[in-house]
Amino acid sequence: MAGFEESDSAPTAPHADPRGDPFLRTRFAIPARPAMFLRRDRLVRHLDRSCPTPLTMVNGAAGAGKTLLVADWATGRTEPLAWLTTEATDQQPAMFWAYFLQALRASGMPLSAELSCPAEAAGATDAGRVDHPLLARLAAELSARDLPVTVVLDQYDRVTDQVIAEQLEFVLHHAGAGLRLILVTRTEPLLPLHRYRAAGDMTEIRDAELAFTPQEAAVLLETHGLRVPLHVASALVDRTRGWAAGLRLCALAAKESPNPERYLKEFEADRSTVADFLLAEVLKRQTPETQDLLLKVSVLDGFSPALANALTERADAEPLLAGLCRENAFVEDLGHSRYRLHPLFGEILRAHLRMRSPGLEPALHRRAAAWLRSSGSLAETLGHGVAAGDWDFTAGALVDDLAIGELFTGPRSDDLAALFAPMGPEATSPAADLVRAARELSRSDLEHGLTHLGRARRSLEGLEGSDGLGESEGDGRPPDEAPGPAAARLSCELLEALAARLTGSPGRAEMAARAAEGLREEIPAHLLDRHPEVTALLLTHLGSTRLWAGRFEDARAALSTVTESPGTAVTAAAREECLGRLALIDYLDGWLCRAEHKALEATTTAATMATAAAGTEGPRPAQPPDAAHPTGRALPPGAAHPSGLAQAPPSGMARLVLAAVAVERGELSHAQALLDTTDGPDGRGGRAGRGGRRGRGGSEGDPLDPVTEASRVIVAARLLLARGKPSAALAAVESAVRADVVSPWAQGHAALIASAAHLAEGRPETAVKLLQAVPDVQAACVVGAARAQLAAGRPDEAIDLLDRVRPEGRTGPAVTVRATLVRAEAAARTGDAAASRGLVAQALREARRERLRRPFLEVGAWIRPSLDTAPLRVLAAGWLVPGAQRPVEAPRSEDRPPPMVVEELSGRERDVLQRLARTMSTEEIAADLYVSVNTVKTHLKSVYRKLAVNRRNEAVRRARELHLL
Template identity: 60%
Template sequence: MGAVTEADGRDTEAASRRRFADPHGDPFLRTRFAVPARPVTFLPRPRLTRHLDDALCTPLTMVNGAAGAGKSLLVADWVRGLDRPGGLPVAWLTTDAAGDAPGMFWAYLMQALRVAGVPPSADIGFPADAGRLSPTLRARLAAELNARERPVVVVLDEFDRVTSPEIAEQLEFVLRHAGPGLRLVLVTRTEPLLPLHRYRAAGELTEIRDAELAFTPQEAARLMELHGLRLPPAAVRGLVERTRGWAAGLRLSALAAGQSTDPEAYLAEFEADRSAIADFLLAEVLKRQDAGTQELLLRVSVLDRFSPALADAVTGRDDAEGVLARLSRDNAFVEHVGHGLYRLHPLFAEILRAHLRMRRPGREAELHLRAAAWLRRSGALAEALGHGAAADDWEFTAGALVDDLAIGQFFTGLRADAVTGLFARMGREGAGPAPELVRAAGRLARCELDAGLTHLRRAQRELGEYDGTPDEAAVRLTCALLEALAARMAGAPDRAEEAARAAGELWGAVPEGLLDRHPELTALLLDHLGSARLWAGHFEEARAALTAVADTAPGAATALPREDSLGRLALIDYLDGWLAGAEHRAREALAETERFGLPRPSGSGVERLVLAAVAVDRDELGQAQALLDTSAGAHPAMRDPVLQAGRALTSARLLLARGETQAALKAVEAEVPAEAASPWARGEAALVAAAAHLAEGRTRTAEGLLAEVPDEQVACAVGAARLHLATGRAAEAVRLLDRVRPEERAGPAVTVRAALVRAQAAHEAGDGATARRLVARALAQARGERLRRPFREAGPWIRPYLDGTTRHRLTPGTGPAPRRPGTPPPVVEELSGREHDVLRRLAMTMSTEEIAADLYVSVNTVKTHLKSVYRKLSVNRRNEAVRRARDLDLL
C-alpha cells in the first residue's frame, strides 16, 4: 500500500482501499474521528459556546488551556449544535504523537473530512509516504475547500501533540488559501507553531484561554448539583478559589465528596496530595516533563509568586527563565502573572510540596531559607519573613525584622495582624537581642506591659555596650522605640524622654534609607513621647511632638500614629477649652484610618472620648453616652493612662450631669496605674469629686479636695475658683481668676466658666449690672461653641439674667420657648429607641454601613429607620436631621 502514489489517486480500486487505510496500510483508528461523548454530569456553559460562535466568522480559532480544563468537552458541545440537518459539516480529528509524520497527519485529516461527509475529490490524491506530503496535494486540497459554498469546520483536538514545524507550515498554507471554505479550530494545551500574530492583527483569530475556561462560582455550584451536592455559596467560593475554577479539579473533588458523609467538610479540608487530583496532575503534568524540569517544579513549590531570578536562587540553576516561560506557554499549571512573575496552580503546588517532603526529606526548610536570604537582599521584607518563619529559623527572621527597622509593623494596622500571627509561632526558639525585641513588641502590642518589659530588659542586657556599627544602631533604635512605648503605657514621662534622647543620638548611625522606608518608626516614637508629655501636663511640649506626627505625609504606615496624635491634640484643645478645635481634630482623626481602609475600630479611641467630652459640655448627653460606649469598646484592654483617666473623667461628668453623684464619685476614684502622677488628671478628678460632694451637701469634704487642684493648669484653676465660690469664698475665687487670667490663655469652655464665676460673685455682692454684663459675655462666647452645660450648672441665681428663650434652652425647669416663624413643627410622634440609636450614630458621622455593623442589623433596616426619623423630624437629609434633633434636645 505504501508504494501507491498520489498520481494513482484516480484508480478507483486503489482509492477504495485507501479510504480505509493509512499510508502504512494500517486501518484508520475510528476513535480519532469521534466527537467526545458528554458525561452524565456535563454542564453546558452558554457563555463559552456563544464565544465559540465567533469561530464561524474567523478562519482560525484556538481553545488553549491546561490539562483537564474542559477544552475538548466544550468544543464537542458546541459542534453538536452545528452538526445537524441544515448545519455545517464538522470534521473532528484527535491528533497523536505519530501525527508528526506529515503524510500520516494529512492522511488522517483527509479521512476526517470523509467521515464528516465532505470527502476530498479523487483528483486531490492521497499521501503515499507517511513521512512527507507533496506540495501538489496541499494546493489541490486548499483550492477545493476554497471553492465550497459553505465552510467545513475542522477541529484538531489535542493539537499540542503536533510539534512538527513542517506540519504547521503546511496547515497554515491550506488555511490561508482555503479562504472562507475552511474554519479551523485548534484544541491545545500549548501555543501552536502557526503565525498567530498575523491572525490577531487582522482580527481573524478567535481565542478562548485558560482564564476564560475556569468555572465561575455560579457554574461550579450547578456542577456540584449535577453530582448531587448542594453546597452553601461560601463553600463553593472556597472550592473555586482553591481549584482556581479548574474543571478537572472540580469534578474530581465532587466525585470524592459524594462518597463522604459530610461533603461540605470534605471539600473544605481534603488533602490534595492524597486524592485523584494528585494522580491526574502527576500523570498529566509532572511526569510529562524531563527530570531537570521536574526537579525545578518540586523546588519552586515552596514559593508563592516568584521571579526567574528567585527560582534560580532556590534551585541553584541559571536557566529558570526559559523553563518557566515554556511551562507557562504549555499550560503546565505554571501561570505568568505579569511583571516577570510566575506562580503555580495552588493544587499543583500543594501536591508538589508533598512529593518534595517525601522524595527530599529535610530539603524544604533549606529551600525556604535560600528564598528568605535572596528576598531580604532584594528588599522584599514581608516575603523574606514568611520564608524565614516557614524554615523555623527565628534568629534570621527576627533579625531581618529588627535590622530593617520594621518593628513598628506590630503597631501600625495593615501589617500588624500578619506580623503578630507570624511571630506567634516563634515560642522560645531563637536567642539574641532580635528575638527578645520581637517578643517584647508582641507583648506590648497586646498591652502586656510587665512581660514586654521583661523581654526588653533581656535584649538590652544581651546588647551590652554599643559598638557603633550600623546594624547595631538599628537594633538599639528599636530598643528606644519599645522603651518609649513602655514608658507611655506605664505613665513614666521621664523614661520616655530618656528613650527619645537615646533615639536622637542614633538617627545618624543607622544605614542610609532605612528611616525613609519606615516612616512609622519616627511617627510612633514621637507619638509615644507626646502622649507621655501630655500625661505629665506639659501641654506645649506635647503639642510640639504630636504636631510633628500629625504633619507627616499621609500614608498607610503612619495612619494609626497620625490618628492617635490627632486625637491627643484634640484632647489638649479640649483641656484648654477650645471645643470647636477639639471636635475638628477628633473628626480628622476618625477620618485618618478610614481613608486607608484600616480595620475598625482602630487607634486608641481617644478621639471618640474627646467627642464625648465635648458632647457633655454641650449637654448632648445621649450622644455623649453613645460615644463613650464606642470608645470603651474599641480597645477594652488598652494600657494607656491618658485614655483611662480621660474616660473616667468624661464618664464622671456625664453621670454628674444626670444627677448620679455616687456613680460619678466611683468613676473618678478608680485608680489609673501610673508611675508618675498627672497634674491635670489629678486636678480634674478632684474637681469632679468636689462637685459630687457639694451636690450631696458635704461642703467640708469638697473644700478638702481644693489642695489637689493645681493652679498651673488654667482649666483646673477656674474649676477651683468655682469651688471657692460654692463654699462661700467669693473674694478668693475672684483673686484666683485675676492671678491665672484665663481670658488670655484658654478657650471658650474655660473662659465662659470663668465669666460665670465672676458674674455670680458680682450677683452675690449686689452688683446686678456687672453680673448681667458678664452673663451676656459668657452667652456670646458660648454661642459659637454651642455650650450649655456651664449655664445649667450655674444654679438658680442666673435665671434673672436670661431671657425666656435662652432660659429654656440653657437651664432646666422652665417652660418651652415660642417657636420661631419658619421653623419646622415640633415632633408629634416620638422616636423609637432604635431610631434614637440610629440618630445618635448619625450625629457621629457614621455611614449607613457602619451604623448597621455597630447595631448588628442589616443596611436595609438602618435605611428604614432613617426614613422614619426623617419623617418624624420633618427633614430630608442627614445633616438636617442632626441639626433638628439638637434643636429639639433629642441629642
C-alpha cells in the same frame, strides 16, 4: 508531496495508512460527552461567533474541558465537519496528511481521485515543498466549495514538526473561505498566529475563559447530586481556579463523603483523585530537571526565575518556566518575570516533595528567605523564615529592615503579630527579644514587655563594635545598605519610648528620643524613608508623655509634627492617635469646638484606614473636621454618615474627647453612647498596676497609657456628676491612675470633680480644702476653688482668687465662662443684680459659640431670674433654652420661656423634623437623607422624647411653639 502519487484510476477511499496499517476510526469520531456533562452556553456562543474566522484555537491546560467543549458544539451541526484526534506517531508529514484526508472522507466530503492516499507512501520521510501538487489540489478543491468544511484537530499539541505546520498553514491560506480550522491544544501551535491575530482572522478561547464560574460550578455540582450554597461553590472555584477536571473529580469524591459540603471545603488535595490526575498528566510528563524545579518551587506562592534558580541551585529556570507556561502545565505567567503554580498543583507538589525528600522543605524555605532578604522583599522573607522555623533569622530580618514599628501600626500589623505569635523560647537573639518586647508592649503588658526589652538592650550592649546582629552576614546586601546594629538600637529606643508612655515616665521618653535622634545618623537613608512609622511612633510616644507631664505646648509640638506630615498607610494609626491627644489638649484648655474638630478628624482618619484595609477603594481625601456631621457633632460609632457611608469608629481617645464635649454641651445620652464603646464597666477601662497586665485602650493600636486611663476616669466622673450622681462621681476619681510621675492636670481635674461632688452634697469646706491641696496652679482649678469659696459664703475670697488668675491666651470658654458665672453669682449675692445680669450676658455670648451648656446647668437656681429677662432670653434662645421670646414689659406667665433643656435636637434630628413638617413619610425622609428607614425611626423616637410628645403632629406643633421650625 513525497509519499503521495497521482493516479488516473477512479477515486476510492483507502483503508490503510501509508504504513499499511488500517486507519483507526476512533480518531475520526467526535468524542462522546459524559452523562454528567454541563453544557456552558457562553462558550458555545463564543464558538458560534467564531464561524467567520478561518482559524480558531481552544488552548488550555490538561483537563480544562477543551475537547468536550468543542465536541459539544460540533455535535448536531448541519454543515460538513471533520474531526481528527492527532497522535505523536503522526510526526511524519505523510502520516499526518493521510489521516487529514481520511478525516475529510469520513465527514462525507467527496475528494477527487488525485487526493487518494496510497499505502506506498508509508516510508516517506519528507513531504516536500508546501507548493506540491497534492497540497495545491487540496487547497483548490476546498476553495471551490459552496459550503466551507470545518476541520477540528484535537490534541494538536502533539504535532511538533515544523514542516507539517508550514504545510497546514499553506492549505489554510489557499483554501480561503472553504476551510475553517479549529485547533484544540495545550500549547501554542507553530502556525504564524501573529498574522491571523493582526488580520482579525483568528478566534481564541483560553484557560481564563474555560474556567468555571461559581454559578457554573454550583450547577455542575448539582448535576452530580450535590446542592451546596453558592459561597461553597465559589470557595471551590477559588481553590481550583475553575479547572474543569478538578471540579468534576472533587464532585465525584464528595458524593462518596458522609458530609459532601465539608469535603468540598476541606479536602486534602494530595489524597484525592485530583493528585493522581495532575501527577500523571503533568508532572510525570516532564524531564527530571523540570520535575525537580516544580517540586522545589512548590514551597513558593510566587517566584521569579532567579529565585527558582536559588532553590534548585542551577541556572536553567527561565527557559524551563517559559516552556511550562507555553505547555499550560499549571504554571501561570504573572508578567514582569513572575510566575506561580496553580493552587491545587502546588498543594500536591508540596505533598509529593515531603514524600520524596523528607526534611528538604524547611531547607528550601530557608534558601528562599535568604534570597528574598537580599532582594528587599521583607513580607515574603518573613513568611519563609517562619516556614523554615528559623525565628532568629526572621526576627533579625524584621529588625534589620527597621520594620518593627509595623507591629504597632499599618495594614500589616495584625498579620505580623500573628506571624510571630508561635515564636518560642528557642529564639535567643537580641532581635527575637525586641520582637517579643514589641508584641507584649503592643498589648500594654508591661511586666513581660519590659523584661524582654531589658534583655535585648543588654545583648545589644554586648554587640558594640560588631557589624550586626549575627544574622545579616551573607544575606547578599551591599555593605552600604546593611544597617548593622543601629537599626536594632533604634528599634530598642522606640520600644523604650513606648514603655515610658505606658508607665507615665516623661524623663525616660526624652532620653529615648535623644538617643534615637543620634542613631538616625547611622541608619541608611532608604530605610528611614521606607519606614516613616518609626519617627511617627517615636513622636507619638514622646508627645503623650509630655502631655502626661502637663507640658502642653511641648506635647503639641511633637504631636503636630506627626499630623502635619504626609500621611501614609503605616502612619495613619499614629496620626489618629496624635489627633486624639491634640483634641484632649484643646479640651483641657477649654476649647470645645477645637477639641471636637480634631476628634472628628481622627474619625475621618479611622474611616480612611478602614476603607483601605477593606480594599474597596483608595483612601479618600481628608475632609474638613466638621464633615462627619452637618452641625459638626460627632456621629455615634456605626451611625449612618450623611454621605450614605458607614462611619468607622474613632480611636479610644477621640471617643473620650467627643464624650467629654458632649457632657459640656449637656448631651448626656450621646456622651454615654460614646463612653460605652470604650473598654471597661461603666465606661471605665480595666486598670492594672505597675508590672501588671493592662488591657487594650479604646481601639487597636491605641494602648491604655495613663493619659487614656485618666481621661476615661475624668469623663466618666463628669458624666456621673451631670446626671446627679455625686457619690458615684466621687468614687470614680478616688481610684488613682498609677504612673511613675504625677500628672498635674490629671490630679487637678480629679480634685475639681471631687470638689464639685462635695459641693453637690453640701460640703463646701471639704470642696475648698481639696482644691487648696492641688500643688500646681491651673486656671480651671482656681475657678473651681473660687466657686467652692462662694458656696462656703466667702464671695470676697472667691473674687480674690479669680483676680489672681491671668488667663493665658490658650484658656478657652469652658474655663472663662465658669469664671464669669462665679463673678455673676457673687454679684447677685451682694445685691448687684444689674452687674450680675451683665456678667451672665457676657457668659452667654461666649458660651454660645461653643454650645457650652453645662456651666449654666451646674450653677444652681440663682441664674433663672436673669435668664427670664427679655435680653438674656434672646441670647439663650435656640441653644440654651429653645425658642425666642419677644421682649415685653410685663410678660404673662404663659409667655415665660420653658425650662432649660438638657439635650437639644441634633443636626440630623432637625433635618428629620423639618421633613416631618412637610408631611413626608418615613420612607420619603430616608430616601431624601440617604439613610435607612430604621435610622429615621431612631431619630424620630429621640425627637419625640426630647420634645415630650408621642405623635408626629404633636412634634411639629411643639417645634413650632419653640421656634425650632
